[in-house]
Amino acid sequence: MPDYKAPLRDVRFLVDEVFDFPATYQAIGATDATPDMVSAILEEGAKFCEQVLAPLNRSGDEEGAVWQDGVVTTPKGFKEAFAQYVEGGWNGLSADATYGGQGLPHSLGLLIAEMVSSANTSWAMYPGLTQGAMSAIHAHGSEEQKQTYLTKLTAGTWTGTMCLTEPHCGTDLGIIKTRAVPQADGSYAISGTKIFISAGEHDMSENIVHLVLAKLPDAPAGTKGISLFIVPKFNVNADGSVGTRNAVSCGSIEHKMGIKASATCVMNFDEAKGYLIGGANKGLNCMFTMMNHARLGTGMQGLCNGEASYQGAVRYAHDRLQMRALTGPKAPDKPADPIIVHPDVRRMLLTMRAFNEGNRALAYFTAQLLDLSHSPDAEEAAAAENLLSLLTPICKAFMTDTGLEVTSLGMQVFGGHGYIREWGMEQLMRDCRIAPIYEGTNGIQALDLLGRKVLGSQGKLLGGFTRIVHKFCQAQAEHPQLKAQVAELAQLNRQWGELTQRVGMAALKNPDEVGAASVDYLMYSGYVVLAYFWARMAVVAQAQLDAGTAEVGFYQAKLATCDFYYRRLLPRAAAHLAAADAGSECLMRMPAEQFLA
Numbered sequence: 001m002p003d004y005k006a007p008l009r010d011v012r013f014l015v016d017e018v019f020d021f022p023a024t025y026q027a028i029g030a031t032d033a034t035p036d037m038v039s040a041i042l043e044e045g046a047k048f049c050e051q052v053l054a055p056l057n058r059s060g061d062e063e064g065a066v067w068q069d070g071v072v073t074t075p076k077g078f079k080e081a082f083a084q085y086v087e088g089g090w091n092g093l094s095a096d097a098t099y100g101g102q103g104l105p106h107s108l109g110l111l112i113a114e115m116v117s118s119a120n121t122s123w124a125m126y127p128g129l130t131q132g133a134m135s136a137i138h139a140h141g142s143e144e145q146k147q148t149y150l151t152k153l154t155a156g157t158w159t160g161t162m163c164l165t166e167p168h169c170g171t172d173l174g175i176i177k178t179r180a181v182p183q184a185d186g187s188y189a190i191s192g193t194k195i196f197i198s199a200g201e202h203d204m205s206e207n208i209v210h211l212v213l214a215k216l217p218d219a220p221a222g223t224k225g226i227s228l229f230i231v232p233k234f235n236v237n238a239d240g241s242v243g244t245r246n247a248v249s250c251g252s253i254e255h256k257m258g259i260k261a262s263a264t265c266v267m268n269f270d271e272a273k274g275y276l277i278g279g280a281n282k283g284l285n286c287m288f289t290m291m292n293h294a295r296l297g298t299g300m301q302g303l304c305n306g307e308a309s310y311q312g313a314v315r316y317a318h319d320r321l322q323m324r325a326l327t328g329p330k331a332p333d334k335p336a337d338p339i340i341v342h343p344d345v346r347r348m349l350l351t352m353r354a355f356n357e358g359n360r361a362l363a364y365f366t367a368q369l370l371d372l373s374h375s376p377d378a379e380e381a382a383a384a385e386n387l388l389s390l391l392t393p394i395c396k397a398f399m400t401d402t403g404l405e406v407t408s409l410g411m412q413v414f415g416g417h418g419y420i421r422e423w424g425m426e427q428l429m430r431d432c433r434i435a436p437i438y439e440g441t442n443g444i445q446a447l448d449l450l451g452r453k454v455l456g457s458q459g460k461l462l463g464g465f466t467r468i469v470h471k472f473c474q475a476q477a478e479h480p481q482l483k484a485q486v487a488e489l490a491q492l493n494r495q496w497g498e499l500t501q502r503v504g505m506a507a508l509k510n511p512d513e514v515g516a517a518s519v520d521y522l523m524y525s526g527y528v529v530l531a532y533f534w535a536r537m538a539v540v541a542q543a544q545l546d547a548g549t550a551e552v553g554f555y556q557a558k559l560a561t562c563d564f565y566y567r568r569l570l571p572r573a574a575a576h577l578a579a580a581d582a583g584s585e586c587l588m589r590m591p592a593e594q595f596l597a
Helices: 008-018 021-027 035-053 055-063 078-087 106-119 121-140 143-155 283-319 343-372 378-413 415-419 425-433 442-455 460-475 483-509 512-546 552-569 572-581 592-596
Strands: 066-068 071-073 158-163 179-182 188-198 207-215 226-232 234-236 242-245 248-253 264-277
Touching: 008 021, 008 035, 008 343, 008 512, 008 552, 021 035, 021 343, 035 055, 035 078, 035 106, 055 078, 055 121, 055 425, 066 248, 071 248, 078 121, 106 121, 106 283, 106 343, 121 143, 121 158, 121 207, 121 226, 121 264, 121 283, 121 425, 143 158, 143 207, 143 226, 158 188, 158 283, 179 264, 188 207, 188 226, 207 264, 207 283, 226 234, 226 283, 283 343, 283 378, 283 425, 343 378, 343 512, 343 552, 378 415, 378 425, 378 442, 378 460, 378 512, 415 425, 442 460, 442 483, 442 512, 460 483, 460 512, 483 512, 483 552, 483 572, 512 552, 512 572
Parallel strands: 158 207, 179 207
Antiparallel strands: 066 071, 179 188, 188 264, 207 226, 226 264, 234 242, 248 264
């Protein structure tokens, strides 16, 4: 298994030089998040991830989570690592201080989450699901519910889940069968079965707070009849302590391709005591609060597994000796040259690096929007929310699809050794493979982006981002070294709007055109978004070199990777553009029964 080292230099490049997080922290009144404090938090977070979590990644995969008679035991060391995590205050880093959190910016929590998931994706699922539950309770819970549950979740003594999917329905939550029957004491009896529930049962906390989608007896049909309920594993006494066991149990755990140390549970609710949150038949709104948090976190998993894979691959490429460089020996004192001298190995490593660093920029820009969505300036907060709405499906789908490509390339760099378990590269690919599937498949993300966010807002949400890109291109149009990249970005930005208009007009005649174009539309969008962030990073890097920085190598590498992205990866956008324009006819022509022929 590759040794994980937190990429703190790249993190600081984005935080301090590209996006200026300190200025944002001042603007939103986060005065405690001083540069010195942020630096110290990043350093300590890196140590915890490198020294505690990363060593458990391989052993956790080998051992896996174990279910027996309804009890789930996590792999050796997981419980102790969670205790250290909680003791260090990491669980409540960006949580509301009113309920025991540290009240630091949301972006800082996301920076730590990146390191946690890069070090150990399976372990990261446990606090990750808790954060989603916390966000929903904070946004929609009553004050009593916040005091009862949010304080314990923030402290890390309790953990949380999201219980949405059922055996007969995943994306189509309007047909859920779980029922909630009102009781005389104001609670509800929750009955039904949920599947694929991450961290639904485990031994790392004294209580688990399930957030469960269910329908009331008189609920309207479809998604309009969904309500959300808090269902604790153990009932809570009046003084806030853990009481009797609730009627909720883990029927089994799934045996999976990857993230084997994360317990993926079948949860049975047998008239379990639950409490309505967010109002009757208002569960869809609450659900999206959880899902948006989860989708950003899932998008990060593509980056995180990709980062770990790159670190292993690049070290191996420097050590592994195979053949001689085509231009002559580069290590004449050795029997062969290290494989990093070969152009195709360079192609793989640069592809990995370009996607990782570009995706990190996208993730951090999104993290900054999370902070700005809490700005005291209402107009600024609304603009940030709109951008978040647009970028969330791109983050989830593009980052996980490219993350999967990166982990595959990491295996390929190792050759046959990449396919062997002991090196750890195949685990990263296995762990990454779920990310394009759960929290809404990437196909669903594409429909959400094109259908709901872009066409549904009549281009308003898209316009909010394309205007940012347009202004950047105007400002940098005559950049001495980057003029060509800026001109190409400007052209792609215009094409983005033109493509949207064409698909929208076609969809007015045939709604299938949205589904036919959506995935290629999202991928085109992702490549353009990364082109924008790579151009921004290149402008900063060139300015540092022009100013005579001592870190010449770091900034030259940024410019070289940007050049690679524009020459070798961005051309893929043209193929997605052509495919999105191809229409639905070639997809829908063949009758369904002919697929079985």
